[in-house]
Amino acid sequence: MAAGGAERAEQFIDHETAASPTDHRDLRLWLRLLTLTTLVESEIRGGLRVAFDTTLPRFDLMAALHKTKAPLTMGDLSRRLMVSNGNITGVTERLVEEGLVVRTRSKEDKRTQYVELTAAGRTEFERMAARHEQWIAAAFADLSDAEATKLMELLGKAKASVRRNLIAAREGQTQ
Amino acid sequence: MAAGGAERAEQFIDHETAASPTDHRDLRLWLRLLTLTTLVESEIRGGLRVAFDTTLPRFDLMAALHKTKAPLTMGDLSRRLMVSNGNITGVTERLVEEGLVVRTRSKEDKRTQYVELTAAGRTEFERMAARHEQWIAAAFADLSDAEATKLMELLGKAKASVRRNLIAAREGQTQ
DNA sequence: CCGGGATAGTTTAAGTTTAAAATAACGCTG
DNA sequence: CAGCGTTATTTTAAACTTAAACTATCCCGG
Incomplete structure (x- = not known):
């Protein structure tokens, strides 16, 4: 840490980085x-x-x-x-x-x-x-206004999709 | 719950819905x-x-x-x-x-x-x-391939932004 | 007005989570 | 080869989290 970052390559392994490309x-x-x-x-x-x-x-x-x-x-x-x-x-x-x-x-x-x-x-x-x-x-500083707007929109669609296809679908299962 | 959902209008209040438009x-x-x-x-x-x-x-x-x-x-x-x-x-x-x-x-x-x-x-x-x-x-069923691809891309940019502007910035603070 | 279902909140038990301290083993340097 | 800083993991204390059981209150229908 005090030493100037020789092992940086390994530092950013995370849940996602660990995903294989065939997913x-x-x-x-x-x-x-x-x-x-x-x-x-x-x-x-x-x-x-x-x-x-x-x-x-x-x-x-x-x-x-x-x-x-x-x-x-x-x-x-x-x-x-x-x-x-x-x-x-x-x-x-x-x-x-x-x-x-x-x-x-x-x-x-x-x-x-x-x-x-x-x-x-x-x-x-x-x-x-x-x-x-x-x-x-x-x-989020590196996102342009256009990108932020687009991201908002896509997240909104995803949220609607989750509610319709995951949550409502489960709730309606056997009733 | 057993009764057939008369109060559905109030059901979807969440962290985000509660956000005021001036945020x-x-x-x-x-x-x-x-x-x-x-x-x-x-x-x-x-x-x-x-x-x-x-x-x-x-x-x-x-x-x-x-x-x-x-x-x-x-x-x-x-x-x-x-x-x-x-x-x-x-x-x-x-x-x-x-x-x-x-x-x-x-x-x-x-x-x-x-x-x-x-x-x-x-x-x-x-x-x-x-x-x-x-x-x-x-x-994510309701997202088209194009939308999913775009969302992946924007999330990637956001992730890079977080690492650069939030995490790296904090880590480099007073050292 | 009273019995019973619905609603608001608390309690409980089990598990997850973290930061910080402790333990143990490693490996280098003198 | 002895000590010492580093690394790998566990332990600890406190807080968060949930589902389920429980308590208290409300309110409706008869």
């Missing part, structure tokens, strides 16, 4: 997608830890609250972040301990809990979000 | 990428659990071994799967318990452990891989 089209596509996401995600994770001593799940939860500018229920958070409801319970608890969010019981429905950012939480999130956006901007 | 280009791109990956990954996770009573990390580890058709060290696996080395220890242990892989110490270097599929592991993996490929093919 099929969609499998290679999926591996590339997964590798890219994993790379970015782990950089962000590391950045949040080093720069703010926090974690990605906590950041994501705060981001959801910040975006809506209004309290969300535990169930709302679970659906938006696409994680289990039990998961939200734990992450929220830690954010409450840190004083970044508060939970309040609904008057109308005693089962429901509303979660919202505290003033400290909002300030802290905005600090983190600014840095987060810089990282993301750096990540 | 910046790269942030929206990143959210879409993340959402797509998460959707596919959680379908595969569920499929592996239901159909084969196994998990994605175990499948991935076996896939790495199957692809190389040769034993890999713990470190090789850690680098290829882009996870920490401690992680590989745990996943490998469970696969050994299940009789799907074996670990053997190297004669030349007593620190090194080689991991390889057992006959049972190879057979089981091939069963799972066939199904896995069907899921992936279904996921």
Whole structure:
């Protein structure tokens, strides 16, 4: 590491690089997608830890609250972040301990809990979000506007395809 | 769930759908990428659990071994799967318990452990891989060849951009 | 108003994940 | 050949994650 990079050739072996050239089209596509996401995600994770001593799940939860500018229920958070409801319970608890969010019981429905950012939480999130956006901007800096637009479009098509052919197909199986 | 889907309109709120239209280009791109990956990954996770009573990390580890058709060290696996080395220890242990892989110490270097599929592991993996490929093919079924090719290309560019502008930039920071 | 199905959230058990510290073995240099 | 920096792996502690079971509450039909 300190020595000036003689072994660079081996450094970039990853899930995808390890794919053999005989793999099929969609499998290679999926591996590339997964590798890219994993790379970015782990950089962000590391950045949040080093720069703010926090974690990605906590950041994501705060981001959801910040975006809506209004309290969300535990169930709302679970659906938006696409994680289990039990998961939200734990992450929220830690954010409450840190004083970044508060939970309040609904008057109308005693089962429901509303979660919202505290003033400290909002300030802290905005600090983190600014840095987060810089990282993301750096990540995609080499893409032209046209390329980014095209990529957005193709990812959108892929997402629709997944919902139609994978998710809806499974859900409709034997019912 | 048993009742026939009256609340479908609310069902597809996700991390990305929740994004406001004023977000910046790269942030929206990143959210879409993340959402797509998460959707596919959680379908595969569920499929592996239901159909084969196994998990994605175990499948991935076996896939790495199957692809190389040769034993890999713990470190090789850690680098290829882009996870920490401690992680590989745990996943490998469970696969050994299940009789799907074996670990053997190297004669030349007593620190090194080689991991390889057992006959049972190879057979089981091939069963799972066939199904896995069907899921992936279904996921991207609505993309034409031209679209898939373009998407591959753009993801490749994005990956290069991430390595150059995010990862290498961080690594070179103050050294 | 009451019984029962649906909904909101928590708990539990098992597994995955990481970073950091610890262990063990290697291999070079003096 | 002794020590010492490096490398391969395991251990540890804390957090995240899920599915499934559970608790509490809601609300509808009779």
